[in-house]
Amino acid sequence: MSIGPPGGEPPDPSAGELRGPTVLRMILGSQLRLLREAADVTPDRAGYEIRASRSKISRMENGRVGFKERDVADLLTLYGVSDEQKRADIIALARHSNTPDWWSNYSDLLTEWFETYLGLEAAASVIRTFELQFVHGLFQTEAYARAVTLLGHKATPTEEIDRRVSLRLKRQDLLTSPGPPRVWSVIDEAALRRPVGGRAVMRAQLKHLAEVAKLPNVTIQVVPFGSGGHAAASGSFTILRFAERELPDVVYVEQLTTAVYLEKRKDVDHYMEVMNHLSTQALTPARTTRFLADITRET
Numbered sequence: 001m002s003i004g005p006p007g008g009e010p011p012d013p014s015a016g017e018l019r020g021p022t023v024l025r026m027i028l029g030s031q032l033r034l035l036r037e038a039a040d041v042t043p044d045r046a047g048y049e050i051r052a053s054r055s056k057i058s059r060m061e062n063g064r065v066g067f068k069e070r071d072v073a074d075l076l077t078l079y080g081v082s083d084e085q086k087r088a089d090i091i092a093l094a095r096h097s098n099t100p101d102w103w104s105n106y107s108d109l110l111t112e113w114f115e116t117y118l119g120l121e122a123a124a125s126v127i128r129t130f131e132l133q134f135v136h137g138l139f140q141t142e143a144y145a146r147a148v149t150l151l152g153h154k155a156t157p158t159e160e161i162d163r164r165v166s167l168r169l170k171r172q173d174l175l176t177s178p179g180p181p182r183v184w185s186v187i188d189e190a191a192l193r194r195p196v197g198g199r200a201v202m203r204a205q206l207k208h209l210a211e212v213a214k215l216p217n218v219t220i221q222v223v224p225f226g227s228g229g230h231a232a233a234s235g236s237f238t239i240l241r242f243a244e245r246e247l248p249d250v251v252y253v254e255q256l257t258t259a260v261y262l263e264k265r266k267d268v269d270h271y272m273e274v275m276n277h278l279s280t281q282a283l284t285p286a287r288t289t290r291f292l293a294d295i296t297r298e299t
Contacts, residue, residue: 022120023123023242029062030246072091101119103115103118103170109167110167111258117252123242126182127240128185128238129186130237130275132190134148135191137168139212140205144196147201185221188222207296209292210293213288213289213292221288223278232274232278239251251271
């Protein structure tokens with residue numbers, strides 16, 4: 001998705017005051033890709049210029065890594081960008097894009113692939129998610145988050161578990177932040193029937209889910225067992241959309257030890273079609289609220 005011709009105006013570096021560093025990296029990466037293509041420079045040649053690999057150029061152009069100002073300056077020279085003001089604006093944008101995110105305090109706990117997701121989640125204007133096994137992290141209570149964390153870190157010291165739970169809860173500030181994203185979550189009934197942490201923890205989680213659903217920017221739907229099979233039975237996924245027109249939608253699929261990020265239009269369209277079908281199969285938001293009340297009483 002283009003942000004305009006390479007000869008046009010570069011991204012405004014002052015946008016860092018309104019956009020998070022992840023969005024700035026994505027915008028800068030997109031601009032560098034356009035400049036490279038306009039100059040007919042291959043990724044291999046660009047990587048050689050900054051003493052890096054083709055894959056490093058790919059990560060830069062996708063906004064997945066930070067930018068060294070020297071590397072950006074060298075690439076601009078390679079791409080034939082000689083206008084001093086344009087060079088200064090793009091390099092300033094690179095500087096703003098390296099501002100630490102709030103989760104940098106948890107960097108010792110984060111894998112690179114999940115740190116990437118946190119940036120995308122924080123930058124998104126719309127988050128559509130399907131959950132098969134657990135309640136989404138943005139909606140978890142502290143007790144439920146602790147129980148989920150312990151499932152994968154049984155031998156981990158208590159202090160580290162506390163920090164991991166704190167990280168999960170800190171993410172939820174996004175829901176009530178200024179200009180929050182629109183979050184539309186479809187949850188399989190199986191995730192609500194599985195008593196993670198025990199009956200008391202699950203009961204409190206179900207009540208919390210009903211409260212979160214009252215937020216104006218949150219929509220929650222449940223796919224009940226009675227609706228039969230569905231196209232997403234193989235696993236959970238998230239689709240992220242951004243307000244910036246130059247940024248493509250991203251599909252996030254988490255696996256046991258890594259995650260897949262899909263940006264090709266055909267892949268995103270496929271997942272969007274599945275999501276739309278799920279939303280049709282699921283209970284309406286109003287019926288979901290009643291359903292949550294019913295199973296809370298049963299838990």
